[in-house]
């Protein structure tokens with residue numbers, strides 16, 4: 001299975017769309033936003049540059065997890081690569097586990113690069129414990145989105161999976177307050193944002209960076225979302241790979 | 245021991261009965277061609293054999309196990325009728341990955357060599373031509389050294405020379421007791437590369453044997469001569485004759501026994517026979533007549 005994970009990582013790192021959306025965009029946006037708002041103080045007492053560090057690594061991770069799952073997986077089902085794997089000894093649960101693990105690993109470049117830009121360009125500094133907490137929360141907290149991407153890839157053909165995952169990505173990012181802080185959103189949007197996992201995902205990161213520790217409510221919400229979407233992803237996967 | 249056993253297997257897609265009560269066994273070590281026209285049920289049968297499709301009725305065994313078990317044990321390798329590769333990966337990466345999924349695979353260089361890919365090993369799949377892609381798919385099918393190799397129209401998209409090399413590679417893989425089943429519409433391919441031909445049409449087996457037996461069984465030969473203006477009555481009653489066709493003053497008799505037909509033509513009729521020609525029906529004719537009979 002490590003072979004399979006390696007192959008999956010390799011192919012995504014060679015995929016231009018992944019590299020642009022996931023590696024280049026978040027860092028570029030971070031530099032722009034933090035350049036404009038870096039000196040201001042955001043809600044919760046965070047500096048603008050730290051606030052956007054969390055927002056943009058959350059956005060990058062969200063994009064990476066969706067981009068590395070939905071469309072590639074829909075394509076593999078459509079192109080016959082899945083069937084090629086199904087006639088080897090590789091078992092079905094190894095395929096989905098690998099997809100999930102590979103997708104979780106593929107979010108790391110986005111998170112690490114945004115944090116590196118924050119440190120190197122904007123001089124953000126945190127105690128080591130908060131860095132570790134932040135990275136762990138941002139990394140593991142991406143599980144609901146990876147599950148969502150696998151669900152989209154299992155249920156839709158590639159040409160619909162593409163726009164749906166894009167809409168999902170921008171919708172979750174925008175309404176989850178990753179682009180516009182929740183505090184300045186109109187009330188209607190904010191009530192939508194409250195039920196989306198992306199707001200809570202970023203909320204975990206902000207709490208840790210602010211030194212308040214992991215916000216229990218946000219963490220619980222992310223875990224529940226991960227469990228629910230995980231179950232849906234498994235059901236969708238089983239449906240997509242069933243031998244009829 | 246049987247490598248493959250189909251027992252009364254049917255497969256239905258809605259209203260279409262794609263495979264209709266298929267009964268068939270293939271001994272281990274044989275190379276068998278599944279020959280049939282478009283829509284005959286070849287791919288459906290193959291996909292059931294590989295566990296990708298479930299039969300509507302009947303039972304399939306591969307080396308005495310269910311298809312799923314045989315696949316899980318690494319006993320089966322296959323080239324499906326269509327399928328793409330992962331575009332971002334190189335030929336070597338793809339082959340190396342798939343071979344390591346099997347318990348006792350062939351060596352990586354050996355596979356690349358057999359599939360004639362040594363010179364393309366570093367190329368990404370996105371940049372391969374259609375025929376080259378087929379060769380990679382063949383490499384993936386044999387990489388794990390499966391005891392049963394299944395090929396669904398493997399030479400589609402290959403040029404003449406690639407075809408020849410492909411069949412050579414297939415034969416060398418089959419040596420040493422491996423079993424091969426391949427589907428084709430190319431009659432000549434079936435004849436030249438298998439030791440048994442199973443002809444399917446409309447989801448049923450319509451002939452099964454060596455290529456020579458199939459030719460013989462399907463009204464084997466033709467006897468042709470110039471009839472001119474003479475009356476053709478009585479030709480269909482000659483011994484061995486199964487069909488008579490007259491066109492442009494030429495009579496064509498289809499016969500299972502050309503010697504008896506010709507002897508009777510000279511001795512038993514008063515016709516003036518000129519330009520007599522006897523031909524063995526080629527497999528093409530045999531195949532067409534079998535397929536037409538089954539309709």
Ligand SMILES: Nc1ncnc2c1ncn2[C@@H]1O[C@H](COP(=O)(O)OP(=O)(O)OP(=O)(O)O)[C@@H](O)[C@H]1O
Pocket residue numbers: 257260261262280281282283284285286287288289325429
């Ligand atoms: N997924 C499907 N849904 C409905 N009908 C199908 C499906 N797949 C195949 N069929 C029908 O089943 C029959 C057998 O198809 P199959 O693909 O097995 O033929 P084949 O012998 O492989 O033909 P070809 O030489 O064209 O590949 C055809 O009539 C086909 O239209």
Ligand SMILES: [Mg+2]
Pocket residue numbers: 286287288325396
């Ligand atoms: Mg077919």
